[in-house]
Amino acid sequence: MKAKGIILFDIDHVLINIEMLRPFLKNVNEEKWQDQDLPFKDSVYEGAIEIIKRLQEDFELGIFSECGNLPYQNRKLSESGLRHFFNPNFIFITRSKERDARLVRDRLAGKYKKVVFIDDRLDQLKALKQVMPKLITIRVLSPKYINQKSDHKPDFQISKLSEIFNALEKIGV
Numbered sequence: 449m450k451a452k453g454i455i456l457f458d459i460d461h462v463l464i465n466i467e468m469l470r471p472f473l474k475n476v477n478e479e480k481w482q483d484q485d486l487p488f489k490d491s492v493y494e495g496a497i498e499i500i501k502r503l504q505e506d507f508e509l510g511i512f513s514e515c516g517n518l519p520y521q522n523r524k525l526s527e528s529g530l531r532h533f534f535n536p537n538f539i540f541i542t543r544s545k546e547r548d549a550r551l552v553r554d555r556l557a558g559k560y561k562k563v564v565f566i567d568d569r570l571d572q573l574k575a576l577k578q579v580m581p582k583l584i585t586i587r588v589l590s591p592k593y594i595n596q597k598s599d600h601k602p603d604f605q606i607s608k609l610s611e612i613f614n615a616l617e618k619i620g621v
C-alpha cells in the first residue's frame with residue numbers, strides 16, 4: 449500500500465484527448481468499431497505517462513470514468529497503454545458516476561488515509577464528494593467543461609495535468 453493515499457483519475461479530457469479520436473470514430477460503423485484500429489496511444493496527453501509514473505512512487509492509482517459504451521472505454525484504457533499503471537481493484541468504469549459513487553466509497557473504505565479524485569467535470573467531482581466528504585477534489589480545466597456551472601467548489605483547479613504536483617503539495621497531500 450502506498451503511503452500517501454490513492455488518486456482516482458477520470459479518463460476523458462484528463463488523460464486522453466477524446467477530441468483527437470472523434471474524427472476517426474465518425475467514419476466507423478457503430479457495430480464495426482471493435483474491428484477498427486483507433487489511435488488510442490496517440491490520444492494520451494503529452495507528458496501524462498511521465499506524470500503517472502512519478503505519482504506512482506507515492507500513491508496508489510485508480511480510475512473512475514463514465515462512458516455510455518463500456519467496452520469502448522475499456523478498450524481505450526488498455527490500448528492507450530495506460531491500464532497497467534492503475535490498480536485493477538480500483539478501476540471503476542461506469543455508465544453513471546453518480547449511481548456508482550457509493551460502490552467506489554465502499555471499495556475504498558478504510559484503506560487509504562487520503563483519497564484524491566481528479567476530473568474535468570464538476571458534477572462528477574461532486575457525485576463522489578457527496579458520498580465521501582473527506583475526498584480531495586481536483587478539477588482539470590478542459591475546453592469542453594470550462595464553463596460548467598456547479599455548486600461544487602473543488603479543492604484545487606489546474607489547467608494542465610503537470611500542475612497536479614503543485615496542487616498536491618498545496619493541499620498538503
Ligand SMILES: [Mg+2]
Pocket residue numbers: 458459460461462567568569
Ligand atoms: Mg472527463
